[in-house]
Amino acid sequence: MLKQQYETSLEELKKSQELEIKTRNESFKEMEASLSEKIGELNSLNNSLNGQLKAEEDRRKALREKNQKDSHTLYLEQELESLKVVLDMKNEQLHQQDKKLMQMENIVEKNIKLDECLKKVQQENEDFRARMDRHAALSRQLSTEQSVLQESLEKESKVNKRLSMENEELLWKLHNGDLSSPRKLSPSSPSMSLQSPRSSGVFSNPAVTPR
Secondary structure, rough: OHHHHHHHHHHHHHHHHHHHHHHHHHHHHHHHHHHHHHHHHHHHHHHHHHHHHHHHHHHHHHHHOOOOHHHHHHHHHHHHHHHHHHHHHHHHHHHHHHHHHHHHHHHHHHHHHHHHHHHHHHHHHHHHHHHHHHHHHHHHHHHHHHHHHHHHHHHHHHHHHHHHHHHHHHHHHHHHHOOOOOHHHHOOOOOOOOOOOHHHHHOOOOOHHHO
């Protein structure tokens, strides 16, 4: 029962970890694709803003050279400053996206290590299962041997009980002077000496011997 609970728990843990890894990998791929797309858009916008900035700077330089700072020139200068602010913001966004991409790469690396750890746990589980199988086989063998020994012990107990009853019967006959059937003595009790009640001196009144 304990082995089954352990295997069920480990299998559920394995499925949960595999599902979590799969879900994370899919989420990371989607996020990576989205971030890559955003980075491409930001790079394109950055290049466009740089082109616009350079164009405006060239135009401003030309206007300065001609000393034609009119209201339109002031407007362009303001636009140029606004473009610089926007460019700085886009550059900051691009930097943040790069940081997120690096974090995603670190998470993917951690997931790879987690997968390796899961494989190691699975191998340890296989080793534990093999040891459990060997232990179960040994337990069955010991149980069989115990049954055989128990059966042998019961047989020996029956034999001893029978011999004890025969011994008691012989002692009863001996004490009561019933020596009319000496051939019925068990060969298992060769050490018992049959004596006449008169010569043994065990009983003081042989006249009460039943027949």
